[in-house]
Amino acid sequence: MGTALLTDTVRLPARGIVVSALGVAQILAWGTSFYLPAVLAKPIADDTHWPLAWVVGAVSMGLLLSGLIAPRVGRLIDRTGGRPVLATSAVLIASGHVILAVAPHLLVYILGWLVMGLGMGCGLYDATFSTLGRLYGRSARTAITGLTLWGGFASTVCWPLSAWLVTLVGWRGTCLVYAALHLAIVLPLYLLVLPRRPAGAAADAKPAGKATPDGDARREVAAGKRTIVFGLLAVVFTAAGMIMSLWSVHLLTMLQGIGVSLAAAVALGTLVGPAQVGARIVEMLVSRYHLHPIWTQAASSTLVATGLVCLALGMPVLAVALIVYGAGSGLSSIARGTLPLALFGPEGYATLTGKLAMPGLIAAAVAPTLGAVLLDHVGAHGTLMALASIAIANLLLVALLGLLVRPAT
Numbered sequence: 001m002g003t004a005l006l007t008d009t010v011r012l013p014a015r016g017i018v019v020s021a022l023g024v025a026q027i028l029a030w031g032t033s034f035y036l037p038a039v040l041a042k043p044i045a046d047d048t049h050w051p052l053a054w055v056v057g058a059v060s061m062g063l064l065l066s067g068l069i070a071p072r073v074g075r076l077i078d079r080t081g082g083r084p085v086l087a088t089s090a091v092l093i094a095s096g097h098v099i100l101a102v103a104p105h106l107l108v109y110i111l112g113w114l115v116m117g118l119g120m121g122c123g124l125y126d127a128t129f130s131t132l133g134r135l136y137g138r139s140a141r142t143a144i145t146g147l148t149l150w151g152g153f154a155s156t157v158c159w160p161l162s163a164w165l166v167t168l169v170g171w172r173g174t175c176l177v178y179a180a181l182h183l184a185i186v187l188p189l190y191l192l193v194l195p196r197r198p199a200g201a202a203a204d205a206k207p208a209g210k211a212t213p214d215g216d217a218r219r220e221v222a223a224g225k226r227t228i229v230f231g232l233l234a235v236v237f238t239a240a241g242m243i244m245s246l247w248s249v250h251l252l253t254m255l256q257g258i259g260v261s262l263a264a265a266v267a268l269g270t271l272v273g274p275a276q277v278g279a280r281i282v283e284m285l286v287s288r289y290h291l292h293p294i295w296t297q298a299a300s301s302t303l304v305a306t307g308l309v310c311l312a313l314g315m316p317v318l319a320v321a322l323i324v325y326g327a328g329s330g331l332s333s334i335a336r337g338t339l340p341l342a343l344f345g346p347e348g349y350a351t352l353t354g355k356l357a358m359p360g361l362i363a364a365a366v367a368p369t370l371g372a373v374l375l376d377h378v379g380a381h382g383t384l385m386a387l388a389s390i391a392i393a394n395l396l397l398v399a400l401l402g403l404l405v406r407p408a409t
Helices: 015-031 037-048 052-080 082-102 106-123 125-151 154-193 223-257 262-269 272-289 293-312 318-344 349-405
Strands: none
Touching: 015 082, 015 106, 015 125, 015 154, 037 052, 037 106, 037 154, 052 082, 052 106, 052 125, 052 349, 082 106, 082 125, 082 154, 106 125, 125 272, 125 318, 125 349, 223 262, 223 293, 223 318, 223 349, 262 318, 272 293, 272 318, 293 318, 293 349, 318 349
């Protein structure tokens, strides 16, 4: 595969190279920020004697900030392209790690996570999806799906790496190593594979009614429905983000609360990651048949609701419920990137993605605290029932969204 010509003077490497480079960057971006506290929180609290609630709470502050800046990040990508924004994210995440590594007290530690939050807002999925949409227009669907396949390995790669580094150089040394990786690997990848200045992809110019090879060029939402569809989509993405954030933080606690031993809970939890990747591979294969991304969202919401209902009702085979849930959460990331593109088109896609991301990221920041309150007041079973109820309501909203947009396939 050769290079794709974007303008008279701007050339982009082959799509596989771009997706692979951004995929490696996403593994490190997610694994050293969002997934970092899963391994480092306890060593940090043990070493510094800072309250664990504040050690973890600083992460929520960073996530909250990443949500607040999401709309501005989207507008910047629409205006300047993804290269400067993603490159800035690598520098910010590296800077956040350096601040964490040298933090003499809790306030500086919190500052480090706020800087990290700026980096996450500029460099995780939403910003990278926006970059791909900016580059490839309507044909970005396969690139977005491919990127999520890479991102699915973030915890698989970085959790063991973090655990090994903590035993070798301590948590502060681990942060310095990750800062160096962002400057030595992630930053050069962004600078080498992305064009210096923005260029509209050729796909943007294709008529809306003709299908592309990726099947994303569908009838866009009529002008009179755009506000309603946007609002529904924002609620659907926000609810999904809240469920997944609460789940990822409190999974082991909830499983133990319904009678599962810690060792078994850890073993069961490892099933979610492979299920996510497996579902994304299936979606990549199915997308060749030009199915509208609303079906990806419908499948995601159905699987998430089914898995949570099975857990809440105490179905005997917990592994099946977790695999079903994991498959649904894996598809959710793809739908978040591809559905807005299909419904609203490539024009202003990055700005739209930023607006849609903001409430979801804010909800994701608040969800762990909400989960702790629910666990204290209604226990693990009650918390699972609440999550299942939200997932069912979200599925109904997706059905309503499908009726409004009425995809052809």
